[in-house]
Amino acid sequence: MFQGFKDFIMRGNVVELAVAVVIGAAFTAIVTAFVDYIVNPLLGAFVPTGDLSGWVIEIPGIFATASIGIGGIIQAIINFLTIAAVVYFVLVMPMNKLAERRKKGEPEVVNPPSQEELLTEIRDLLAAQKQS
Template sequence: MFQGFKDFVMRGNVVELAVAVVIGGAFGAIVTAFVDYIVNPLIGAFVPTGDLAAWTITIPGIVTDAELGIGGIISAAINFLAIALVVYLALVLPMNKMAERRAAKLPPEVAAATPEELLVEIRDLLAAQNNSAR
């Protein structure tokens, strides 16, 4: 039982995923600080309160007024978009370019083949190899 768990944990995918989560969390903190201390104050200059996160909209009520924290929602949306943009520019775009370069180096018949076609070709080559060895 413990050997199976050890094998599972020591597999490359699990360790890489753990590293990615830790680095992603630290990187998210950097982007959040950038948004909180640079972007939000710049936008806050244009809202009535002077602070985007503290910006609220008051809705009059019968007993008490309700205050909606619209600034906090906008701040969270900006934070999300900033993190998504940085992840796209730093990870997704370079990986796509690298995959395109790799595909350009492959022969046209291999680059255009589907995974199923490649598996069928491998199967046929292995069968031919087994038949010639007999």
């Protein structure tokens, strides 16, 4: 039981995934700070409250007024799109280019014929010899 768990943990993929999660969390904090302290104040200049996260739409109700935090939703969308763009341009695109370069340097792998294909070819050659 423990040996199987040890084998699972020691796989390269699990360790790489753990490192990716930790780095992703730290990276998310950096991008969130960038959006919170640079992008949102710039966008806040165009909303009535002056702060994007504080922008709410109030809907009067029978007993109370409902506040919809539209600014918080827009802020979350901006955070997501910024993180996705940075991850794509900093990590995914360079890795794809590196994979293309590696692929160009490798010779094309030619699959050898199977036993059945070889036996069929021998049979056909023998049949052609008998007819001659």
